[in-house]
Amino acid sequence: MTPDTALAIGLDLGGTKLATVLIGPDGRIRHRHHREHHARDYPAVLDAITGAVRECDTLGYAPVVGLAVAGPLDRDRERVLAALNLGFADRPLRADLRERLGRPVVLENDANAAALAEHRVGAGAGARCLVLLTLGTGIGGGIVVDGQVLRGAAGAAAELGHLPVGTDGAGCGCGATGCLELYASGTALGRLAGAGRTSRDVVAAADRGDPTARRLLAEAGERLGAAVLMLAPAIDPDVVMLGGGLAHAAAGHLLPALRDRLTVGWPFRARRAPARVCLAGCGVDAGAIGAALCAMDEAAETMPAGVGAGF
């Protein structure tokens, strides 16, 4: 099939789900599918991704593929350093997929990919400096400045769940203390509620008016605000976005507390209003869309003039 240089495939590989999109140059989805996968070792992961791409190929051959993954990547985004729930670590996923698929492949952290998607085609369109916090089991983050994902020296920028907002000495798996995700993630809310409750239980109770559950969510919103205030003097965001299942379920409780915290603590607020706070708009496809956009961007940068005109 003749390659359509205007298309890109994006995939978002989670622990049990694989989301796939085929997008056009405007970022709009031409085709999408979400499926469960049971890959628990490296060859099975390669097979799952290859199968999803081959299915897209029947609809229109995209010359580039982007893959969003939850685990940390090396600085050059060639290797996935740890994907323990998928049963592998430190594998050259980019090169192996490139060989299997016969076309360029780009890897990206899933939260970074989601932030890029929100900036280009989602609720953050037009932002000069976008901060995305994704609330789930843990807290992920992505920052897009002037249209570019902020990656940092080793590719580990925007790990916003590890901003040190707590002073109670609580220890985090990252080795530091007081990290944001110890107070405002789904796991944290369940732990703080106690008695075997989950974050879903907390949100349901808050919706019914339970004062303890409402207080827990308001405190989580304040912690999120404190984290954004740590970033504000350094990067000057104009849009702060919450994504992930917990954020959407508990938006009515989290967003007011977050906004209040920013209103009180925003630096130079006599001159400049606090960042706009909103919910993510790309939904469950955000990571896959962002991965496809990353692949398009890289192709546009590396292809000789004229070849990538479709981008």
Ligand SMILES: [Zn+2]
């Ligand atoms: Zn941490």
